Amino acid sequence: MIEKTLKGKPAYWIWLAFLGMFMAIGVACYIRQYNFGLGMTGMSRDVSWGLYISQFTFLVGVAAGGVMLVLPYYVHNYKEFGRITILGEFLAIGAIVMCLLFIMADLGQPMRALNVVLHPTPNSMLFYDAIVLNGYLFLNILCGWVILTAERKQVKPPKWIYFFVYLSIPFAVSIHTVTAMLYCGLPGRHFWLSAIIAPRFLASAFAAGPALIVIACLVLKRVAGFDAGRKAMDKLVTIIIYASILNMFFVGLEFFVGYYSNIPSHKHALEYLFFGLEHHGHVYNNLVPFMWAFVILAFGSIALLATPLARKKNDFYLGLGCVGLFLAFWLDKGIGFVLAGFVPTPLHEITEYIPTANELGVTIGVWATGFFVVTVLYKIAIGVEHEVE
Amino acid sequence: MYNKGTIIPGLIFFVLFVTFPVWFQGLKAGDMPKPELPPGGEKQCVMPADYMRANHMQLLNEWRDNVLRDGNREILEINGKKYPKGLQMACMECHSRKEKFCDSCHTYAAVDPYCWDCHLTPNEVASKEATH
Amino acid sequence: MDKQRRKFLKIAGASVVAGIGAPVLVKLSSSPALASSDGGHAPVAAGHAPMPDAHGGGHVEEAPEGVRLGMVIDMRKIADTPALLDKAISACVNAHNVPQFPDKKNEIKWIWKAPFENVFTDKSASHTSKRVADTQFVALCNHCDDPPCVRACPTQATFKLAKNGIVAMDFHRCIGCRFCMAACPYGARSFNWQDPRPYIKKYNKEFPSRMRGVVEKCNFCGERLALGQEPACVEACKGTGAILFGDLNDAGSEVRAVLDKEFTIQRKPTLGTKPSVFYIV
Numbered sequence: 001m002i003e004k005t006l007k008g009k010p011a012y013w014i015w016l017a018f019l020g021m022f023m024a025i026g027v028a029c030y031i032r033q034y035n036f037g038l039g040m041t042g043m044s045r046d047v048s049w050g051l052y053i054s055q056f057t058f059l060v061g062v063a064a065g066g067v068m069l070v071l072p073y074y075v076h077n078y079k080e081f082g083r084i085t086i087l088g089e090f091l092a093i094g095a096i097v098m099c100l101l102f103i104m105a106d107l108g109q110p111m112r113a114l115n116v117v118l119h120p121t122p123n124s125m126l127f128y129d130a131i132v133l134n135g136y137l138f139l140n141i142l143c144g145w146v147i148l149t150a151e152r153k154q155v156k157p158p159k160w161i162y163f164f165v166y167l168s169i170p171f172a173v174s175i176h177t178v179t180a181m182l183y184c185g186l187p188g189r190h191f192w193l194s195a196i197i198a199p200r201f202l203a204s205a206f207a208a209g210p211a212l213i214v215i216a217c218l219v220l221k222r223v224a225g226f227d228a229g230r231k232a233m234d235k236l237v238t239i240i241i242y243a244s245i246l247n248m249f250f251v252g253l254e255f256f257v258g259y260y261s262n263i264p265s266h267k268h269a270l271e272y273l274f275f276g277l278e279h280h281g282h283v284y285n286n287l288v289p290f291m292w293a294f295v296i297l298a299f300g301s302i303a304l305l306a307t308p309l310a311r312k313k314n315d316f317y318l319g320l321g322c323v324g325l326f327l328a329f330w331l332d333k334g335i336g337f338v339l340a341g342f343v344p345t346p347l348h349e350i351t352e353y354i355p356t357a358n359e360l361g362v363t364i365g366v367w368a369t370g371f372f373v374v375t376v377l378y379k380i381a382i383g384v385e386h387e388v389e
Numbered sequence: 390m391y392n393k394g395t396i397i398p399g400l401i402f403f404v405l406f407v408t409f410p411v412w413f414q415g416l417k418a419g420d421m422p423k424p425e426l427p428p429g430g431e432k433q434c435v436m437p438a439d440y441m442r443a444n445h446m447q448l449l450n451e452w453r454d455n456v457l458r459d460g461n462r463e464i465l466e467i468n469g470k471k472y473p474k475g476l477q478m479a480c481m482e483c484h485s486r487k488e489k490f491c492d493s494c495h496t497y498a499a500v501d502p503y504c505w506d507c508h509l510t511p512n513e514v515a516s517k518e519a520t521h
Numbered sequence: 522m523d524k525q526r527r528k529f530l531k532i533a534g535a536s537v538v539a540g541i542g543a544p545v546l547v548k549l550s551s552s553p554a555l556a557s558s559d560g561g562h563a564p565v566a567a568g569h570a571p572m573p574d575a576h577g578g579g580h581v582e583e584a585p586e587g588v589r590l591g592m593v594i595d596m597r598k599i600a601d602t603p604a605l606l607d608k609a610i611s612a613c614v615n616a617h618n619v620p621q622f623p624d625k626k627n628e629i630k631w632i633w634k635a636p637f638e639n640v641f642t643d644k645s646a647s648h649t650s651k652r653v654a655d656t657q658f659v660a661l662c663n664h665c666d667d668p669p670c671v672r673a674c675p676t677q678a679t680f681k682l683a684k685n686g687i688v689a690m691d692f693h694r695c696i697g698c699r700f701c702m703a704a705c706p707y708g709a710r711s712f713n714w715q716d717p718r719p720y721i722k723k724y725n726k727e728f729p730s731r732m733r734g735v736v737e738k739c740n741f742c743g744e745r746l747a748l749g750q751e752p753a754c755v756e757a758c759k760g761t762g763a764i765l766f767g768d769l770n771d772a773g774s775e776v777r778a779v780l781d782k783e784f785t786i787q788r789k790p791t792l793g794t795k796p797s798v799f800y801i802v
Contacts, residue, residue: 038714038733039627041714044714045626045629045712046625048712103698107734108695108712108734109734110696115694119694121674121675124672124674125673126673186706188707347635347708
């Protein structure tokens, strides 16, 4: 099936070359960072995780979001998702590749990464994260490939594969739960120390992942003549709306706990994110515009997606709503969540973080790699669909 | 055989390419390195020279785990001479010129251990004593 | 023929998986380092399990077994002679080849000065006495009895030494993920964002430097204790009683005598980390 990636219209090749250019920039920036050290980034003693880990956190969600297609199709036998489930699985592969690349980019000693396997440490949440992420990657490659091969030969998939398909469902939930546990089990980081983090991560994942799939379907309809079917899209949008509302509800709960209890440590990070935090006469508010953009985009997009305009007739508004939501949750989880955990520091000082150009180069490079992987995998999936037709 | 014309030259090229390091030097391994013996004239080490030549890396790893992970920093006494377990504290006391001792074989064998990313050679220590 | 090939591939695949997985399983079932996560010393008397901090403050009950090195810092003495602190800090910097970066971003700190409100963030700083408000306090790794950094580390590069309770670092093993920095509630850990050597003023030949990409922190001078010396900061304040060091579990030790006599506080005791550094304010 791999041969399908080698034949395509000029637009396909131009798109791949475009991504390849950013990948090359990413590699060049990474080499600079590798030779100098992580001092090339904007991270500091006080904000010791930055863009890399926050992108990782967000993308774990995108990967987990694929399960919102697998679950209805395989467990509830919702036939309309038959054509797009493979897209969910292949998106998960691309997202996890990005996650692993971001982790590698973030390590101070990347050559020693295998120490996690050589010295397994079950009391560390990163140990479990490594297991579930690699496990989920493996499951998606296996299930996607076997089922697509069967489809191409127009036979039923072998029975044994269903074991792995069902196994991938708890794995999808666990990748994001364990990622939440990286944060919510740390004493002294009050913003992260909240039992709602894992549910909140899952809710935003189940919105952002499917939103990206809807966008992908709309693109594929135009460029590859692939129609996911109106009914499937409509069901996806329903899932997206509910998951988004849940996420906003959970964010609201964080506000209630902080502001009603009036415990300063519970309020600090929220204040920093949404209103600016005053400290020794200086107001720190770097992230305020991002967070209000998140709120406005999230509510605006939910409202847009809930109107008949987006749902029944107009692809443009449907796409706009999904892009808005995807961006909103990227701002929420891919920017705000990780960075605000470091404000204030354990010694109640405030240090702000601004990524460097080199860091942005690596980040864009990893995103481009992810899109490259997803493009190539979708090319295969659509190629097989067309062949069967 | 099909495509004889491509396969056989291709195979020959491949074999030549992968054996490049062997024939490029004219089938010679180059001059054997001669690591410098301790400039202070010490004759004795923690283990016989043969053992050290073959196994110094295992010994260093063992010392490292002893000292750091188990907290066993007791000082070894061998033939009346005391050796605190450590590259900097024991080895480099006698083999004081890393560039002429360690490097001579490591360069020859193309190994690049990361010991000196952290551990200091007497030369480096000297470079920053004067500033005090 | 095809059937056989398939069978071969299946067996080969299974063996590869087993080959990769087996060392992990063997390690998991036999690793001695795992045992130390519950204290390392098995016979905890029944019914004497240390209670988690239920009083919401004050000193947490300590595990009574084994050696547990700790420190008592008498801030009254440091308030009287603030120069003591500078002496202690520079002794530490010299002993451990700690680099001195000019900027806050790259800072490497093992023991450092900070105001009361920063060191004791959970104590009230309103209407503090003039002496407390005017004194620079001192912060360092607390060598917790239940250290969150050790819990977080995915490679056991940071671990608790069973024989003396020191929370130690193995720089050879650290992968630089900085999970421990996020986990430490005391901001005691620093990361080498770049090669530290150009910023080390003077080398101590008895101790290594660090390489870029690893985390470092106070080690309670494990290397000096082995030679029968006191930690560098303690030695620097010798004779003043400003910083005392000893076994918290030894009822006859100097630190215990002071702890029995004076009212002391720990940093953030409500987090249940059981710090081994005590302060007399």
